[in-house]
Amino acid sequence: xxxxxxxxxxxxxxxxxxxxxxxxxxxxxxxxxxxxxxxxxxxxxxxxxxxxxxxxxxxxxxxxxxxxxxxxxxxxxxxxxxxxxxxxxxxxxxxxxxxxxxxxxxxxxxxxxxxxxxxxxxxxxxxxxx
Numbered sequence: 001x002x003x004x005x006x007x008x009x010x011x012x013x014x015x016x017x018x019x020x021x022x023x024x025x026x027x028x029x030x031x032x033x034x035x036x037x038x039x040x041x042x043x044x045x046x047x048x049x050x051x052x053x054x055x056x057x058x059x060x061x062x063x064x065x066x067x068x069x070x071x072x073x074x075x076x077x078x079x080x081x082x083x084x085x086x087x088x089x090x091x092x093x094x095x096x097x098x099x100x101x102x103x104x105x106x107x108x109x110x111x112x113x114x115x116x117x118x119x120x121x122x123x124x125x126x127x128x129x130x
Contacts, residue, residue, distance in 0.1 A: 023109035026102040059087045062127035069129030084127035
């Protein structure tokens with residue numbers, strides 16, 4: 001159970017150390033989405049790699065704890081629900097969701113992108129306790 005809290009702490013630390021703002025990720029992902037998800041550009045690579053990195057970090061939380069959800073404390077359940085997601089094939093849908101959200105909320109552009117990217121990934125592929 002302490003591992004779950006540590007995993008959440010690492011995600012928070014990574015977010016604070018993250019140099020990628022919502023604005024920078026939005027701009028490359030918007031170009032990627034606007035191209036019909038043409039994967040031959042550097043914008044496609046940058047956007048995809050950022051999303052995959054966040055997905056892999058958050059999927060690790062899900063993989064470890066989805067089977068033991070009932071034994072978690074309330075605070076651990078909160079961390080699980082906030083950070084855990086399942087890896088899926090919905091990456092383009094998650095990217096489009098993020099682009100749409102950031103287009104509507106430019107006031108969030110100055111913040112780190114990890115949480116908003118995670119929200120879009122989680123929306124398409126939530127981690128459900130077993």
